[in-house]
Structure formats: C-alpha cells, structure tokens
Amino acid sequence: MKIARFRTRNGDVQVGKIVGNTAYELTEYCAQVDCLGKLVAADVTIFDRLNAVPLKGLTQYDLDDIQLLAPVTSPSKFLAIGLNYESHAEESRRIGVQPAQSQIWFNKQVSCIVGPDEYIDRPPVVEQLDYEAELGLMICRRGRNIRPEDALDYVAGYMIVNDVSARDWQKRSPTWTLGKSFDTHGPIGPWLVTPEEVGDPQDLAITLKVNGELRQQANTAQMIHDIRAQISYLSEVMTLMPGDIIATGTPAGVGVAMEPPQFLDEGDIVTIDIERIGQLSNTVRTNLFSGAGK
Known part of the structure; x- marks a missing residue:
C-alpha cells in the first residue's frame, strides 16, 4: 500500500x-x-x-x-548513514574524506523536513549546497538491541529522502549535523510504501537528476551495510521509536565530488526516483530568510 x-x-x-x-x-x-x-x-x-x-x-x-x-512530520529522530555505498566512499576519498571501518551516523534535525514539491532553500550563508538521493524508511514500533534477522519487522514503510547537504557547513563540524540540518534540507516523500508492496528493499534502482541531467544512478543492493545491519547497529545505542526516520545512504554522483564541483543554485530542480517507491522532486530557491514552504 x-x-x-x-x-x-x-x-x-x-x-x-x-x-x-x-x-x-x-x-x-x-x-x-x-x-x-x-x-x-x-x-x-x-x-x-x-x-x-x-x-x-x-x-x-x-x-x-x-x-x-511530507508523510512524517514529527519523528523523535531523523538519522542518516554516511559513506554507505562503495562508489560514494571512493569519490569521497578523492576529495579527502576518509571512511571509517564502522558505520558512520549523523543526525538531521527534524525541523529540516519538507514534503514533495516544497522548496529547498539556499540561504546566503550556504555556498556549497548539494544533494543526496537515498532510500528512507520509517520505524513502526519501539525496539532496542534488535537482531539483524528481525530488523525488517520494525519497518513501517519506505520513502525517498533527499539528504540535502550544505558542504561548507558540514566541513566545519566533525559531527556533520549543522551541514545536514538547515531548514528545508530534508525533503521526504512522496508517500510511505508498506513493505509488502516494496518487496526486497535491497534490490531497488535509484536515480537522481538535476534539471533533467542524470547525476546519480545505482541499486540499493550496492549498500556496504544493508538495512538489517543499520537498524540493528543503531538499536545497540538507542531505542528506536515509531515514526523515526532512517536514511540509508547515497551512491556516487554528488555535486561536491564532480570535477569541477557542481553545487545547487536558484531554480535548480532535483528529482529522485526509486523503483517501487515513486518520485520526489524539489526546486531550489535563494532565500534571505529562514523557514520552509512553497
């Protein structure tokens, strides 16, 4: 459904x-x-x-x-994994970002959430606005110390996430949180798709285009840490709650790793398609003030 x-x-x-x-x-x-x-x-x-x-x-x-x-507006947590496709990890190495041996997690503050067709703001303090196409999921029930073999039982449904990133701000803080949490920098949607309709979440084609130009193309089978491993790992640290959002990583093709780098600007349209999920599209606007909306 x-x-x-x-x-x-x-x-x-x-x-x-x-x-x-x-x-x-x-x-x-x-x-x-x-x-x-x-x-x-x-x-x-x-x-x-x-x-x-x-x-x-x-x-x-x-x-x-x-x-x-936006299908989810007030999760207790919005968590995202970094460098979870080998292709993205490799392009990140080329620009000086070294992956860790373990899973890399960061917060996106929940105030960044917007829905389909809402604007992604580029405030004047951000010079390097980037995109990241990701499969997202929502947790359906409380869980702690979840075994990997049980992890998918905690998934209510799947959606698309654009992990919009202010790269210049991301570089300022080792936790990445500020660079990932500007208002409007968490588009999600277009709806929630329940697991029986998605089937195997580790076999979904994913693409991202900017103004119709293909930038990212991969399959969720290419994740380094699969969804079961992600949920289990997180639950060793914290109690996952109904409504929590998890973004499962992005493949190669981000703007910061292009030669030369290609960052988002006024009027750019970012469109993400994920097989059996749908399409999420958002337009960038230069915004002199904070706040979300059309």
Whole structure:
C-alpha cells in the first residue's frame, strides 16, 4: 500500500491510499492526520487495517488536484548513514574524506523536513549546497538491541529522502549535523510504501537528476551495510521509536565530488526516483530568510 498525507484544494489535510493516479481518502479511519508516525505509534496494525478498507464509496482525488505533504512530520529522530555505498566512499576519498571501518551516523534535525514539491532553500550563508538521493524508511514500533534477522519487522514503510547537504557547513563540524540540518534540507516523500508492496528493499534502482541531467544512478543492493545491519547497529545505542526516520545512504554522483564541483543554485530542480517507491522532486530557491514552504 502507498499511504500519503495530502492537502485538498479547500485546504483540508487528509490521509489517503494512493492507487495509480488516484488518492482515496481514509481520514475517517485515522485518529490523526498530522504525521503517519503517530498513527503507527498508536496502533502498529493501522496500515494493515487501512489497506483492508474497501475503496468503493471512498472520496477520490486525482493526484493533480492535491498537494502531497511530507508523510512524517514529527519523528523523535531523523538519522542518516554516511559513506554507505562503495562508489560514494571512493569519490569521497578523492576529495579527502576518509571512511571509517564502522558505520558512520549523523543526525538531521527534524525541523529540516519538507514534503514533495516544497522548496529547498539556499540561504546566503550556504555556498556549497548539494544533494543526496537515498532510500528512507520509517520505524513502526519501539525496539532496542534488535537482531539483524528481525530488523525488517520494525519497518513501517519506505520513502525517498533527499539528504540535502550544505558542504561548507558540514566541513566545519566533525559531527556533520549543522551541514545536514538547515531548514528545508530534508525533503521526504512522496508517500510511505508498506513493505509488502516494496518487496526486497535491497534490490531497488535509484536515480537522481538535476534539471533533467542524470547525476546519480545505482541499486540499493550496492549498500556496504544493508538495512538489517543499520537498524540493528543503531538499536545497540538507542531505542528506536515509531515514526523515526532512517536514511540509508547515497551512491556516487554528488555535486561536491564532480570535477569541477557542481553545487545547487536558484531554480535548480532535483528529482529522485526509486523503483517501487515513486518520485520526489524539489526546486531550489535563494532565500534571505529562514523557514520552509512553497
């Protein structure tokens, strides 16, 4: 099932199931509509129950007539792994970034989240704005010390993440957090796709284009640390909570590693496609002030 949050033409925010080019409204079956993470936190079986609702009789919307919103808005954590494709690790070595032997994790502050078609801001203090196409996932239930063989049982669904990075700010801090957390630098969406529809998450084609030019192309099979290993590793340190977002790494092709480097600027359109997930597109704007939105 593809489950989305969206705004209708009259301004109402709804939760719905996406089938083809149609959104079927399911809001009456949901306790909350502001964050899909809150739905699974209240009831881990909610997506199964929503999927079982007959489509006949539900209010329908054409996708062209609604605004898709970020499916998750208030996770307790937004975690991302660095240098998790060998191709990206290799291009990073060429520019002086040495990978560690263990998994490399950093925070993206949750205030960076925006949805499909919302702007990515390039504030004046950022000179090196970059993109990173990633498969993202949302945790469905509380877990600590999770065994790798059990890890996928903790996944509510998958989405696309653009780990937008202010490279100049990233270099200033060993933790990378500031360079990864500017407002609007966490586009996610376009919806959440439940595991039974995705199938094997380690066999998904992923591409990123800037203004139609192909920059990144890979398959999630090429991850160094697979999703099971990532979830298990994180849970050795912290309790994973329903709604938490994990971004699973980006392949080669980032702007900072190009010769010469190619950073994002006003009007650039960044489009990510992941097989069996969908497409996420966002436009860059130069913003003299902080804050998100269209």
